[in-house]
Amino acid sequence: KQEVTQIPAALSVPEGENLVLNCSFTDSAIYNLQWFRQDPGKGLTSLLLIQSSQREQTSGRLNASLDKSSGRSTLYIAASQPGDSATYLCAVIGRDSNYQLIWGAGTKLIIKP
Amino acid sequence: KAGVTQTPRYLIKTRGQQVTLSCSPISGHRSVSWYQQTPGQGLQFLFEYFSETQRNKGNFPGRFSGRQFSNSRSEMNVSTLELGDSALYLCASSLGLGTGGDSPLHFGNGTRLTVT
Numbered sequence: 001k002q003e004v005t006q007i008p009a010a011l012s013v014p015e016g017e018n019l020v021l022n023c024s025f026t027d028s029a030i031y032n033l034q035w036f037r038q039d040p041g042k043g044l045t046s047l048l049l050i051q052s053s054q055r056e057q058t059s060g061r062l063n064a065s066l067d068k069s070s071g072r073s074t075l076y077i078a079a080s081q082p083g084d085s086a087t088y089l090c091a092v093i094g095r096d097s098n099y100q101l102i103w104g105a106g107t108k109l110i111i112k113p
Numbered sequence: 114k115a116g117v118t119q120t121p122r123y124l125i126k127t128r129g130q131q132v133t134l135s136c137s138p139i140s141g142h143r144s145v146s147w148y149q150q151t152p153g154q155g156l157q158f159l160f161e162y163f164s165e166t167q168r169n170k171g172n173f174p175g176r177f178s179g180r181q182f183s184n185s186r187s188e189m190n191v192s193t194l195e196l197g198d199s200a201l202y203l204c205a206s207s208l209g210l211g212t213g214g215d216s217p218l219h220f221g222n223g224t225r226l227t228v229t
Contacts, residue, residue, distance in 0.1 A: 034218075043117070043203050043220030089156065100171060101148075103156040 002027045002094045006104035014112050015082060021075040021107050023090035028068045031093040035064050035075050037086040038106070044089065048075070080111045115140065117206050117221035125227045131192040134224045138185050138206030144168075145187035146218070147179060150201040159202075162187055191226075199228045 003026045013019055023033070032051045036044040048057045048064040050073070056065040063076040077084055089106040093099055118137040126132050138145050146161035146169075158171040162181035179189045185206070191198055201223045207216035 036220075041222075043119075043222045044205075044218075046217040046219065049217055091156070098169060100158045100169060101156075105155045 002030075002092065002096070002102045004090060004092055004102050004104040006088075006090060006107050008107060009105065010108040010110070012110040012112060013080060015080060017080050018076070018078050019080055019109075021077070021088050021109070023073040023075070023104055025071045025073075025092050025102075027094055027096060028071055029095040030068065031095055031099065033064075033066055033073050033090060033092045034101075035062075035073075036089045036091065038089060039086050047088075082111045082113050085109055085111045117204060117219050119202075119204055119221035119224050121224060122222070123225045123227075125229065126194050127229055128194055128196060130194050131190065132194060132226060134189045134191075134202055134204075134226075136187045136189070136204035136206075136221060138187070138204075139219055142206035142208055142219070143185055144207045144209060144216070145181055145185065146205050146207075147187070147189050148203045148205070149173075150203060150223070151199075156203075159189070194228045196228050199226060201225050 005024045007022050030052055034049045035047040038044045050057050050066045061078040066073045087106040087108045091101045091103045120135045136145055144163045147159040148156050150156045159173055160179050161169040165181045176192045181187045203220055203223045205218040205220045207218050209216040
């Protein structure tokens with residue numbers, strides 16, 4: 001059964017720092033991996049989608065990498081800003097999970113001005 | 114382009130009642146999927162509809178049901194409400210099958226359901 005873990009559960013850093021969020025999954029047979037952000041009381045915003053054949057995706061100050069063999073993905077945020085404060089979730093679509101999204105619990109990120 | 118719209122934003126119901134939640138997808142999107150978010154269980158997939166047909170279903174009891182109309186709008190129904198059904202219910206739309214992973218998901222702001 002696919003399980004997705006995100007460590008740490010919470011992270012607080014000063015503005016301007018580069019940071020890395022981690023996501024690990026137990027079954028490497030995935031279709032894709034996605035990163036989302038969720039602001040308090042709001043829905044989710046899709047950030048990056050990495051297909052299983054890809055190694056990384058970039059969007060602005062965000063870069064996500066995927067290493068299927070080790071069951072890991074990282075989300076790199078460059079030059080963090082207070083507006084980046086949110087909960088970041090990763091989710092995988094597994095070939096053996098009936099193509100359902102399996103979610104991590106998220107990392108709550110606080111960027112201090 | 115208008116985003117995904119969920120109504121109502123908040124609902125308070127009593128145990129044993131039933132509830133219907135509504136989701137209007139982005140214009141042109143044919144897939145609508147539903148998710149339950151709770152502090153204890155996190156995000157869990159409920160089901161996905163594409164072109165009025167349920168294409169995928171999560172591990173929820175039969176009290177949770179849904180449907181999709183010809184204009185792609187979707188409704189989710191929960192019957193015989195239990196205290197544990199209190200959650201944020203999110204819907205997402207996508208151009209293609211969202212659970213197929215080819216199209217990014219666009220989420221609404223959710224409906225906060227409280228069961229007392």
